[in-house]
Amino acid sequence: MYQHPLFDLEEIFDKPLRRYELFFSVIDLSIFDKVKSVGRRPISRAAILRALIFKNLKTIASLSDLSAELYERPTLASVLGFSPEDKPIPVERFSSYLKNTSNSLLQKVRISLVRKLIETEVIKGDYLSVDSCPILANVKENNLKTSVRYRYLKDRPPKNDKDCRIGVFPTFTSGKAKVEFFWGYRNHIVNDAQSELPLAEVTLAANVRGTSVIIPQLESLKDALSLNPCAVIADSEYDSANILKYILNTLGARPRISRNPRRGVSLNTDLNSSGIPVCIAGFEMLSRGIFYDRKQNRKRHKFVCPVKGSKKFAKDHPYCPWLHPKFVEGSGCYRYLRVDSDIRSSIDYGSESFKRDFNRRSSSERVFSRLLSILMQKPSVVGLGATANLCTISHITVLAVAYFSSFVKEPDKIRFVKSFLPNF
Incomplete structure (x- = not known):
């Protein structure tokens, strides 16, 4: 007793x-x-x-x-x-x-704190950074010490948490990147890069891509908080033409999103003086016409291997000099050239301004570091609704400490989440 x-x-x-x-x-x-x-x-x-x-x-x-x-x-x-x-x-x-x-009730509390921080000029909203964080579900499949027959089979979700989905996150050991799977959710945020405080957050299943979340979040910040950012910063996961157009045309901000290498495909293609692609064997590729790619919302010009695409050319050159695997096993190499205007051509990649703005993206990592220090990544509940509420309460905690520190005239402690209040 x-x-x-x-x-x-x-x-x-x-x-x-x-x-x-x-x-x-x-x-x-x-x-x-x-x-x-x-x-x-x-x-x-x-x-x-x-x-x-x-x-x-x-x-x-x-x-x-x-x-x-x-x-x-x-x-x-x-x-x-x-x-x-x-x-x-x-x-x-x-x-x-x-x-x-309802998570909407907690969101109202969170937004009211954000508004107070904007009114006290703790949050300026000039630079916005976007990122997401994995939230591992409280299921035995995430414990590698347990014996599970179908650990990461997406058609067999854990019995005690039917809402969670399979996601991936990178880990770095000995300087090498390794991709690991998990069952759970992801917390997507938009934070103020200067004050390092979260402005918007939503928790969704782990298989939901961040590209489908960023525009609604930026739209809500624009409407609810009347923010007019100078730049929006994100990593290559968010390198999408629709996102870039929204940031440039709707927000009127500078998109500071690193280019996605598209699975290692070279961004530059060798062209001759007429603008026709040249393959690695030195042959001019054969045109197959211009078409509209509905999936990527762009016009593209397709070029194919001349040996496979022209019988006349194949009489003089029956084989690929490089014996390219695509020639041996398939229909040869092909290239796509974009013929309409590319939004990326208007972005000053590599400039000092781009590098200076992009360096502010590390603020998102520090925001998540503080959120994880108060156990946001270790939920004691199961289910999407309960996990989302737990994450929102973590954001409320961080914002409340920031506002309270400015309220008591100690603005240098707005990020002292664990040490600002007495521990007894």
Whole structure:
């Protein structure tokens, strides 16, 4: 049986809960007090959210540990908004909250904090950086020590989490990149590169590409927060013509997205004086006409191997001098030339301005480093809805610390997620 300490921790550590009480007072959670229900008085939903934020600040690993912490410290539970009748708060209350609460409600709390940070000029929004982070699902398939017959078969999702999907993430060992698979989700963010604070976030299944998320996120920032960025920064995963056009034409910003090498295919093709591609054997390739590529939304001119494409040419040159594998096993080499205007031709790749702006992309890595330090990547729940809510609460925690530091006139500590508030 647990025995309460003889002395109150508040008196021993110079009343640290007063700082927590002030911290939670700057977070507007009035939206959770508007829900009415019949029957016995429910546990305050705002108090549950404060408890989950406290869990992040203290890096408490599980919901059961959080429940025990609140039971052992009734003064803390009172500061978070729980009434004495709520003791002890069962774990099921927290898991039910994460599972059944609409993520849109948490997003409203997060956006309100972003607006306050913009009003206090902590966030300027001149440079936006885009990135995503893997969130491993809490399933045995992700534990390589377990014996699973079909570990990474996409048609057989884990039994205890039907929402998660297979994703990949790179790891670097001894300077070599290695791709690893996992079951889970991805948290996609847009952050302010100067303040290193997240502006938009969404958690989706791991098989959803970031290219399908970035435009809606930038659109919401433009409409909801009226941001007019100077540049949008991202890695080569987001090198898409549609994304580049949106950044240039709609946002009026500079796209600072590194070029995607397209699986190692050379970006330059040897052309003769007439603009016709020349293969590695030195032959002028044969035209097969211009067509509209609906999949990539562009006009392309196709050229094929002259030995395979022309009987007349094949009489003089029956074989490829290089014995290219495509000639031996297939229909020979082919090349595509884009004949309409390419949006990438208007981007100053390699310039000092591009390099200077692109160097700000490392801010996304530092944002995720702080989010992962409060256990965002180790969810204690299963399911897309609960995991998405857990990730949003992690973002709320980071933003709340940033706003509170500016509120108490300590702007140099806006990124002190774990050390700004007292640890007792």
